Amino acid sequence: MTPAPHIVVIEDDPVTRTALGGYLEGFGYRVTACAGAEAAEKVLGQETPDLLIVDINLSGKDGLEITREQRARSEVGIILLSGRTDDVDRIVGLELGADDYVCKPFNRRELLARVKNLLRRTAAMRQLSRRMVNFAGFTFDTAARHVTGPDGATIQLTRAEYELLRTFVLNPGIVLSRDRLLASITHRQSLTGTRTVDVMVKRLRAKFGDDPKVSRIFGTSHGEGYVFTAPLS
Amino acid sequence: MTPAPHIVVIEDDPVTRTALGGYLEGFGYRVTACAGAEAAEKVLGQETPDLLIVDINLSGKDGLEITREQRARSEVGIILLSGRTDDVDRIVGLELGADDYVCKPFNRRELLARVKNLLRRTAAMRQLSRRMVNFAGFTFDTAARHVTGPDGATIQLTRAEYELLRTFVLNPGIVLSRDRLLASITHRQSLTGTRTVDVMVKRLRAKFGDDPKVSRIFGTSHGEGYVFTAPLS
DNA sequence: GGCCTTGTTAACATTTTGTAACAAGATTCT
DNA sequence: AGAATCTTGTTACAAAATGTTAACAAGGCC
Numbered sequence: 001m002t003p004a005p006h007i008v009v010i011e012d013d014p015v016t017r018t019a020l021g022g023y024l025e026g027f028g029y030r031v032t033a034c035a036g037a038e039a040a041e042k043v044l045g046q047e048t049p050d051l052l053i054v055d056i057n058l059s060g061k062d063g064l065e066i067t068r069e070q071r072a073r074s075e076v077g078i079i080l081l082s083g084r085t086d087d088v089d090r091i092v093g094l095e096l097g098a099d100d101y102v103c104k105p106f107n108r109r110e111l112l113a114r115v116k117n118l119l120r121r122t123a124a125m126r127q128l129s130r131r132m133v134n135f136a137g138f139t140f141d142t143a144a145r146h147v148t149g150p151d152g153a154t155i156q157l158t159r160a161e162y163e164l165l166r167t168f169v170l171n172p173g174i175v176l177s178r179d180r181l182l183a184s185i186t187h188r189q190s191l192t193g194t195r196t197v198d199v200m201v202k203r204l205r206a207k208f209g210d211d212p213k214v215s216r217i218f219g220t221s222h223g224e225g226y227v228f229t230a231p232l233s
Numbered sequence: 234m235t236p237a238p239h240i241v242v243i244e245d246d247p248v249t250r251t252a253l254g255g256y257l258e259g260f261g262y263r264v265t266a267c268a269g270a271e272a273a274e275k276v277l278g279q280e281t282p283d284l285l286i287v288d289i290n291l292s293g294k295d296g297l298e299i300t301r302e303q304r305a306r307s308e309v310g311i312i313l314l315s316g317r318t319d320d321v322d323r324i325v326g327l328e329l330g331a332d333d334y335v336c337k338p339f340n341r342r343e344l345l346a347r348v349k350n351l352l353r354r355t356a357a358m359r360q361l362s363r364r365m366v367n368f369a370g371f372t373f374d375t376a377a378r379h380v381t382g383p384d385g386a387t388i389q390l391t392r393a394e395y396e397l398l399r400t401f402v403l404n405p406g407i408v409l410s411r412d413r414l415l416a417s418i419t420h421r422q423s424l425t426g427t428r429t430v431d432v433m434v435k436r437l438r439a440k441f442g443d444d445p446k447v448s449r450i451f452g453t454s455h456g457e458g459y460v461f462t463a464p465l466s
Numbered sequence: 467g468g469c470c471t472t473g474t475t476a477a478c479a480t481t482t483t484g485t486a487a488c489a490a491g492a493t494t495c496t
Numbered sequence: 497a498g499a500a501t502c503t504t505g506t507t508a509c510a511a512a513a514t515g516t517t518a519a520c521a522a523g524g525c526c
Binding site: 158159160185186194195196199200213222223 | 513523
């Protein structure tokens with residue numbers, strides 16, 4: 001079961017915005033509608049959507065500017081909307097890396113077809129990016145089961161280390177008890193009174209150059225367990 | 234050095250066909266121009282191009298029919314050309330899986346931008362569906378089912394070895410469990426407690442001169458399975 | 467300070483893997 | 497069809513990697 005694709009609509013006209021959002025939601029997509037560049041940047045800073053639908057004529061930062069910025073840092077699918085049938089706008093948009101350009105008034109069914117096609121095209125890349133987790137300069141490849149350091153060096157993880165790191169990354173900022181952590185690395189139940197987790201955390205810390213005294217990644221919660229404290233990006 | 238992308242243009246109007254072909258060739262693409270569906274099918278039967286540019290209004294089998302057929306058997310990029318600004322044609326084309334739809338008279342620069350964007354999108358898929366795969370100095374011919382070594386010697390692969398290598402190459406950098414690998418060589422399910430996969434991997438390693446202690450190609454993920462670690466090129 | 471918790475290290479036990487040898491099955495050739 | 501040959505599957509065992517435990521030092525908390 002793959003999650004519903006997430007589409008971000010950036011459109012300042014409230015009528016179009018609501019209509020388009022509702023239409024796409026009706027086809028099972030998760031839609032976030034933004035009225036302008038500021039609201040959009042807030043969303044894009046926290047999430048990596050699967051597709052952007054951007055009006056070119058936004059007040060403030062316009063759609064072309066957003067296209068340029070997004071394309072510089074991701075391969076997210078981008079569809080531009082425009083009220084004008086202007087060749088120049090269209091060509092500039094496409095040359096900036098937008099995947100498509102649709103003129104208003106657009107046919108909803110046409111837009112839906114384009115959305116579907118583009119999501120199909122970007123499926124492989126989205127899968128790739130979902131498998132990578134970035135934090136503190138490291139990149140954790142959940143499929144290859146290893147980590148790439150800030151210097152580009154690969155850090156091999158043992159099975160238990162992998163499971164442990166995975167559990168941490170899936171629960172950022174949450175204190176996890178030793179029992180909980182132990183359950184994620186071994187399949188035996190509740191071996192209380194064991195120091196296994198401590199040793200595994202130490203080994204993880206060693207591989208990430210994380211000092212428990214000034215920990216930035218794996219924090220200790222005295223009497224409780226451990227927390228993953230690095231911000232994910 | 235990756236080979237120039239191959240674009241097949243299917244267009245019955247000789248003027249447009251020649252102009253478009255020449256224009257694209259000027260940007261370094263390899264172009265094959267076809268006057269109609271018959272000529273195109275001949276080409277498509279022998280080669281798998283990277284992109285199709287198809288006129289909708291062909292005499293005989295039309296562009297929509299070609300789109301349907303191609304999309305059924307490959308993920309090749311498809312751009313439709315049309316003389317009409319007809320919503321219905323456009324929507325039908327897009328719903329059949331065409332990636333783009335451009336109306337004549339089109340702006341060449343716009344078409345070029347669309348071609349570039351689409352090739353960028355399909356790059357990952359083309360990489361995986363290529364017949365020849367290069368890695369670590371070897372060339373794996375997936376159709377002929379053999380490998381050519383750095384010294385030019387051909388290495389014959391048995392059926393199981395071929396299936397195994399194919400599975401590895403289709404999932405580069407991803408740890409594959411023994412069950413997963415076993416399923417790709419035999420069709421029985423989950424023969425746990427068997428060393429069959431280990432033995433097959435050892436035989437593959439032997440043919441590629443890959444030492445498990447300093448493995449460059451077939452890595453071991455202790456407790457999990459094996460990974461294909463050689464960079465594809 | 468006393469008590470409990472955590473960090474660290476090293477040794478140990480267990481699991482997993484690499485390899486060889488061999489048996490069984492499939493294919494080719496005569 | 498039968499023999500020869502090649503491919504595939506299985507088992508056994510040594511070697512390597514990993515997980516676990518024990519022991520002790522260091523640190524936090526009352």
